[in-house]
Structures are given as C-alpha cells and as structure tokens.
Amino acid sequence: MLGVLGVGAIATAMITGLSEGDNPPDILVSPRSVARATKLAACYPNVRIAASNQAVLEQSDVVLLCLRPSDALKVIPDLQFRDQRVISVMAGMPLGMLRELVAPVQHIARAIPLASVAIRRGVTPLYPAADFARELFNRLGRVIEVADETAFDLFSASTATVAAHFLYLNRISAWLAAHGIAQREAQQYVGAMFAEIASSLHGSELDFAMLMREHATPGGINELFCRVVGEEGVWEAVDKGLDRVQQRLVP
C-alpha cells in the first residue's frame, strides 16, 4: 500500500499518473483535503481515503510526504512511524531533518517530481535512488539518479524558475497590450507561441544552445532581442537568482 500525506497539487498529479498507468498500486490518502481526496477516490478504484494521518501510516509500506514543509513540521511530530519506506517531495527539507522527523524510519528518499508526472512524462531527480522510490517514479516517466544531496538541491533550485517563466510571458503580452493589442489576443498569441516551442522540449537529447541558434537567424530579430536583453544583464541576473535560491535551500 502506498500512503500519501497531504493531497495537494503535486500529490494529485502523482496519484493521477499512477492510477491511470499500468497495474495501479493501492493508494491510501490523508483525509484533510476533502474535495481533492474525494474526487480521486471517486475516479480511481485503487484510491481510498484514510480516517486519519496515523491510519495512513499504519496501513502503508511506502509513505509519500507531500505536505508543505511548514505543515510537516507541525503535523509529523505527532505521528508514529515504524519501519515504512518514506519518500519526501518536500522542497528544502534535507535528509538529516527528515531522519529526525520520521524516526525510526531507516529508508528515506527525496524526489523532485514535476507536474508532468500526471501524464507519466515526468523526469524526477531522486536521492538516494532507493529501489522503492525508483520503482514508483519509473511508473511516472523517467528518473534521474542524483549522486549526492548537494546535486539534488541544485535540481531543486532550478524549479524556482517556473513562476519567472510565466512572468516573462506576461511581460511580453503586457507589452503588446500597452501598444494597443487587445489583452486577450495578446495572451492567446504569446501562449500559442510558447506552447508550440514547449512541446519540442520532451526527450533526452536536448541541446538548448543549438535550439537557441536555430531560432536566432544571424542579423534577425531574435538575435537582436537576445543581444539587447543580454547587454542589460538579464542572463547574469538569472544566475544570481539561482545562486540565492541555492543559498536558501542549503544555508
């Protein structure tokens, strides 16, 4: 039995991917997020809602921690773990802290799933790449077995860039709107432009520098835009932002 504590956005994506895949595992979810949990249990016969968080632990061999870290620090100390396997997807909570939190559990793995696990096209960094975690995330796409926790935290830091991606798209469409294009059409156009590009990013043989060159015709407007924003220090600012996130994750 796979137990899930915290049925929010990422747990829902994982449960959906697992339940719609081959040989779905039995899944027992915590009762708190009633609407989400009820919907999942109604959609998938392999999903049940537990009576309590402690009941999740008592009936599960593998427990997936999908709580926000601040909630986990409040909730988990009141729970009794035994010898389950634990997988944490909680950002910024190192193995040392997890070991204390879920004692006496010996087997703990950290994972950084992306929302694409819902359609089993995830690429999930794991550390350590324990069999029980690898088996679970292989069902949801591909696994990246990370060498150590420092490298794991680098992957984690890179996920902090997603909101900025939308800010970038918003900035482009807002620029169009500021110049008189209807906001709805501006957003639709920018959305369509980047949706098309995003669909070419699946796969394991990516080369971003080559893709950039393919889109930056010498003397063309893409090349001009790259040069101007580069001269304004945008790319160095990306490095700085990531450095700051890394410092927050590994104080």
Ligand SMILES: NC(=O)c1ccc[n+]([C@@H]2O[C@H](COP(=O)([O-])OP(=O)(O)OC[C@H]3O[C@@H](n4cnc5c(N)ncnc54)[C@H](OP(=O)(O)O)[C@@H]3O)[C@@H](O)[C@H]2O)c1
């Ligand atoms: N979202 C992602 O794409 C993503 C990806 C990788 C990792 N993560 C990590 O996954 C964790 C969850 O993120 P999320 O985006 O899924 O957050 P979320 O949507 O806020 O989900 C957290 C869930 O935990 C529930 N919860 C709070 N207290 C609880 C308790 N005492 N018992 C049981 N459930 C409780 C919350 O319910 P209420 O809403 O009622 O408070 C909520 O449904 C975070 O640590 C995050 O770092 C997220």
